[in-house]
Amino acid sequence: MDVIVIGAGLAGLTAARVLRQAGKRVRVLEAAEQVGGRVRSREVGGFTLDAGYQVLFEAYPAVKRQLDLAALDLVSIPPSAAIRLGERSELLGDPRRDPGVIPGLLSAGSLTLKDRLMFARLVASVAAVPPHTLLTGPDEPTRVFLKRLGFSDLILERFFAPFFGGIFLKRDLSTSARLFRYYLRMLLSGPISLPRRGVSAISEQLAAGSDVTLNARVLKLSPHGRGVSVITSLGELEAPQVIVATDPASAGQLLGEEIGRGKVSSTYLYYSSSSALDAEYRLMLNPREGLINNAQWLSHLLSERAPAGQALLTVTVLGDPDLTDTELDTAVRAELNVWYGAGVEQLNTLAVERILYAQYPQPPDYAASLPGHATHLPGVLLAGEITSMSGIQGAMESGEKAAAIVLGDLAVMSRARGA
Ligand SMILES: Cc1cc2nc3c(=O)[nH]c(=O)nc-3n(C[C@H](O)[C@H](O)[C@H](O)COP(=O)(O)OP(=O)(O)OC[C@H]3O[C@@H](n4cnc5c(N)ncnc54)[C@H](O)[C@@H]3O)c2cc1C
Known part of the structure; x- marks a missing residue:
């Protein structure tokens, strides 16, 4: 193969897609059992739960270039x-x-x-x-x-x-x-939208046609004169060029240099109810200091996310509270009680999900100290939102740029961040 891409998040999948379309033979190695990295969904008791609460801004330039929005069945x-x-x-x-x-x-x-x-x-x-x-x-x-x-x-x-x-x-x-x-x-x-059947649809569309090996964790990279040896949990592979498109912590381990710029965590509680407590379908904001930052009755917009006759409420708690899941659930219910009174008792807790690395902090001028695509390992490039901005646009444009470096595509290499 010509290029090995490590990580099947949006950055790695975008890089692989661009390279494949340019005629390169590409293999993507993914440690997890599904593609998408942070953009993934799962089924719990007939409900489709996205990893956290995330939305797609259709105006992201990289999204417009790389995704077939009509085929995503967006709401x-x-x-x-x-x-x-x-x-x-x-x-x-x-x-x-x-x-x-x-x-x-x-x-x-x-x-x-x-x-x-x-x-x-x-x-x-x-x-x-x-x-x-x-x-x-x-x-x-x-x-x-x-x-x-x-x-x-x-x-x-x-x-x-x-x-x-x-x-x-x-x-x-x-x-x-x-x-x-x-x-x-x-x-x-x-539009701000979500695929009807879960955010996984975004990752799956990007992955379609690419050679992705799941459950393949890359353990070590060894550059040599003719290319790079990639040592994985499934054996050793060789390629002239490698793109590391993992989360920053894993990239740091593989590259032997500090890549991360800190982390921002967030926690999600998913509730079901057989009688919706509220007809509100918009994003609900909590103006008070407390655990709940925002919440949404997702099934009011996307009925496919819940079984017939059931409603799905997703609650966002910022950070990683120092409470057990049970304590957190009790405390969130106490805050929901202010909105719904005794109706809260009808809520059934489907899952509590803590995403320890959801984004990285982006204070003023943060971009000046981000890593670039070049690494100190010959033949190895870096991709991932950590090279741009923490979000879908940042991840996808980083994949485009890493692929452009492999292809010598100056127009894409010199494209401005966010364009
Ligand atoms: C809760 C939440 C809400 C968000 N909300 C939004 C939003 O509304 N809008 C928005 O634009 N963005 C949002 N984001 C951010 C967006 O999801 C990320 O910026 C983007 O998905 C990052 O993609 P990535 O490819 O850079 O990294 P990742 O998605 O982290 O992908 C890295 C991949 O590398 C794999 N990997 C790691 N180590 C190895 C290894 N050694 N070998 C093989 N594979 C490995 C991982 O398993 C993973 O699949 C949100 C993120 C979260 C978590």
Whole structure:
């Protein structure tokens, strides 16, 4: 074979796809028993549970280049949110695509008049320039940026903190303001969606046609004059070129250098109920400090995710709380009790999932210290979101670029981050 790709996450699968389409013989080695890395789903008692709560921004440039969106059978998620204030909610969001939020935008107590004007101005400013240009130039924490624009503390705590906390998996708005503007632009530029049958459909589509060996953990890389020996749990392989597209910790072990830039963890509780406690289908935000950051009745939008007559609620808790699963479940139910009262007793706990490495922290100017695709091992390239930004766009564009280096494709190699 010409190239061995290590890791069948979105980065590795994208690299393999591009190389295969260019006529290279490629083999992907994946340690797990399914493709997708962090973008995967599983079945539990007839429910389809995604790994955590993640969504696809159809406007991501790499997504548009690499995925056949029509074949993914996508369902749009409303570009809006319900701020849960006890038993009632206030709706905020994009009025062009979710007109149901218009009364809330006009009257919500969570928004001052100045906030409404600032929103309009912010949206106009990010929409006016090519998205990738939002990632360059001076940077600052998102909270500082929003305060500098004049947004009130109320809207920061009630909307921006939980909403973007759900995206960057940190609620403190300490993430790069440049990245915040890029994601806002992606939110505004196209549908936010989920494959009807689970996020795994994204990974499976990318993997289709590629030679992927599952349950094959790569243990060691030994470059030599003619290429690289790849020692795996299934035996030894050889290739002239290797792309390491694993998570940063594994990449660091294989390359013998520090790749990681820290970690952001998140935890998910999945509940079923035979009678939906709520008709709300939008993302629900918790404006209070507590365990729950956001929650969604996913089966209200994607009925296929639950058996007939059942509803599926996914709750996001940021971090990795120092509680047992049972203690966490009890504490989350106590918070849901504020929303649903005694109805909470009808919830059945399907699973508690802790994702210890969900993303890496992206403070202001984080990109300046990210690793590149070159490594100190001859014939070995690095891919993975760690070379770009922590998300689907970052993972896929890293795979495109690693493949472009193998192919000598200057146009793709020199493409701007986020373009
Ligand atoms: C809960 C959660 C929510 C998220 N929400 C969003 C979102 O809404 N939007 C968004 O854009 N992004 C989101 N992300 C981020 C996105 O999922 C990741 O950025 C992306 O999937 C990373 O892809 P990757 O290929 O770089 O790495 P990974 O997905 O980590 O893939 C690495 C692969 O390498 C394999 N591997 C590791 N070591 C070895 C080895 N030694 N040998 C062989 N294989 C190995 C692993 O098993 C894995 O399959 C979210 C992530 C999580 C976890």
